[in-house]
Amino acid sequence: CTCATTGLKKSDWAGCDLGRRLMYTASEKLAIIRLVEDSDLSIRRTLDEIKVSRSSFYRWYQAYERDGLEGLENASRASRQDWNKIPDSVREQVVDIALNQPELTPRELAWRV
Structure with missing residues (x-):
């Protein structure tokens, strides 16, 4: 060709x-x-x-x-891997609220955080 x-x-x-x-x-x-x-x-x-x-x-x-x-040059993709990672402090807060208030829906839980 x-x-x-x-x-x-x-x-x-x-x-x-x-x-x-x-x-x-x-x-x-x-x-x-x-x-x-x-x-x-x-x-x-x-x-x-x-x-x-x-x-x-x-x-x-x-x-x-x-x-x-x-x-x-191609940028390293490693820096883009965790763009949506939840910080540990926020994750702990979500788990605590979810365990203490199991009746909350995921949406209600998101609003509390």
């Missing part, structure tokens, strides 16, 4: 497999940015051709303009 954007075969696109993927490396993101910048086609058409979403591309592009190659 040859890309209409660059004339390159899929396997030659800057060393990237540009099919749908969950995550790209910083160098792959930069290669995609360069490919789009150098393309004679519109940004939308180029991204459609290489199957990269516009929202991802523009997020990468802004990060690259702001922070350079470092801005394209």
Whole structure:
């Protein structure tokens, strides 16, 4: 399969497999940015051709303009794992109220906390 954007075969696109993927490396993101910048086609058409979403591309592009190659590095997901974790103090309070007032529904319990 040859890309209409660059004339390159899929396997030659800057060393990237540009099919749908969950995550790209910083160098792959930069290669995609360069490919789009150098393309004679519109940004939308180029991204459609290489199957990269516009929202991802523009997020990468802004990060690259702001922070350079470092801005394209994948952020650690560890910090996002506990976004909805209930703090221990609140959990203890919920358990105490629930044990002392078992007739409360979960909604009523939430209002008491």
